[in-house]
Amino acid sequence: MSLNIHDIARKAGVSVATVSRALNSSGPVSPKTLQRIKQIALENNYQPNSIAKGFAKKRSETIGVILPSLVDEFFSEVLRGVDEEASRANRYTLVSSSHDQRNIVETLLEFMSSGRVDGIILMAPYIHGDITGILDRSKRPLVLLSSGDGLPQKSSFNFDNYQGAYAVTEHLIKHGYRKIATITGPEGNHDAEERFRGFKDAVTHAGLNVADHFIVQGGFTLKSGYYGFMRLVTQVEKPDAVFAANDMMAVGVFEAAKSLGMQIPSSIAVAGFDDIFLSRLLTPRLTTVHVPIRELAIKAVRYLIQMIDEKVDPAKVYHEEISTGLIVGGSCGCTNSPDRSFL
């Protein structure tokens, strides 16, 4: 096994306490002792055992991230942001992509009481009773990411879905479309609900009404966008524009339109939400709402670390809504939209 602090102390002819102080700058050490210890540590490339360190300090320098799954761009961007900010703050990232609800609960319990993480970033689009229960008696700092306000007693960072949906819908209305349909996200999903609310308000405030047959429920998947669109356009009254609650469904809409021989935006305008990479490749480019995922993750981690370091009161709740930005492509009917923005 590699050498430990005692070995270094012996080699340097000092006590372990001095070595610890020298290497962590945690107490006074005379310049020449400091120098000698550092030298010896370097020569023997001593690496303190960080498990032991964590044990002694009751700190793991690790933040735990619980994600619903890692499949799509969204989650990997979150993870990227978390890892980026965590490593900037010299923290480790322990990740768990829970495959189902049970799993989230278990992981949460584990993470909270095992001493393995100092704080938790939890992303749970569907928060239910079990989770609430655990979270209530959670002792570790925790922040919710894009999980809505179902748990107002916990600090959270969300996108301003309402504002984004409102803005993009308003944009469609400005184009003169009057029969605007939407394909929603899955039921119970906070983002989906907020987006729908924004859509509805924008339509209503414009003096239009939201017809029931212009609302079809989707599931944030390409497939549901495809079939959702099919349902919309095979009705007697057809919409002249459709707002898909996320880009993946908008892609489904494009595919469906293509297979029906419908032109976008001339036969029907389309808008999405998320600004995924793919939306840039559609022709015409998708009009959508940009969500700064990394930024969200980074802010959440920063706040979490402040809680851990007690720079902010961990008991106090803080909520932040990160604003989203309208991205105008050609799918809404705008003509001056940039092309080949992917290059």
Next chain:
Amino acid sequence: MSLNIHDIARKAGVSVATVSRALNSSGPVSPKTLQRIKQIALENNYQPNSIAKGFAKKRSETIGVILPSLVDEFFSEVLRGVDEEASRANRYTLVSSSHDQRNIVETLLEFMSSGRVDGIILMAPYIHGDITGILDRSKRPLVLLSSGDGLPQKSSFNFDNYQGAYAVTEHLIKHGYRKIATITGPEGNHDAEERFRGFKDAVTHAGLNVADHFIVQGGFTLKSGYYGFMRLVTQVEKPDAVFAANDMMAVGVFEAAKSLGMQIPSSIAVAGFDDIFLSRLLTPRLTTVHVPIRELAIKAVRYLIQMIDEKVDPAKVYHEEISTGLIVGGSCGCTNSPDRSFL
């Protein structure tokens, strides 16, 4: 703070050793004591401090994953596979997406000598001297993922890039194309090199020759595919088919062809490599090579865990090449290819 093993021992009127044995089934405990201890542990929902446990056992039950970055589909699929298999084996996943080479080296050192992980999955497309040096005196089990055979002394899991590239090129040749160009991956990248080798051999074995002006260097990015194609088709002698060393570049090729008004596959056939999600959405669907990323990751983790548990000799090296599969779309000229496979 939550209670520890001593508290449980006291409540149960036994010693900590007995509690430890009871809860870990690591020694004889009488049925009724066992029952009582478990009961008490449950009532007080006792969770052993896993840092302390790791410290005592010199085991962290954690596997470290070092990835070059988390941006694309490839890496997030890897992570997904790792996490899936790790959690199946009751291990944690500590992730680090190193942003540059220096970072990889540092992380590697940290991971190896800190006791924080029991083993490491390293994915480093470009292995250079520094890394080799560290790896040589690494004490922890480590497996390389898709990093080529630059380090034959370490166990590794790779895709059979050669075979895949050979197969897809051969398929193009079967179509009758004779002037086959390629856009390669970045220099020094193992996958890229193997793919090129497969391409070259397939062409040569068919009695054709690989003209220099039919080889342009790309960088695995959409952009490089776009411009690479532009260069290829603005030459005096134009290719009739092009093999992009990855799908992202093939997407660039599609875009470039579109902007030049060229039809795929009638004016020029295209094939890619990777079978990314996007390749399914192209029209015609991209002919490509499927790489079972999750499978690769899962196999690597399984093997790593065997090394950790000393089920296999950690000193012995093992190499596995995972075979890839040809996916026939319409971009090569095949007509019976399935459409809308994304639904």
Next chain:
DNA sequence: AGAAAAAATGTAACCGTTTACATAAAATAG
């Protein structure tokens, strides 16, 4: 120079668990 203050270093307890070894209790054998 001696006293007081400041700086450097050392000693040892502690963090929560495992585990080798010792001891006690129960089961089995003769």
Next chain:
DNA sequence: CTATTTTATGTAAACGGTTACATTTTTTCT
């Protein structure tokens, strides 16, 4: 019914750091 073996339990050291406190050395002040 004892002697022996087996099973159950307890004791205490170890893991590798940190850190409060004690002690020693150095510096500063009068």
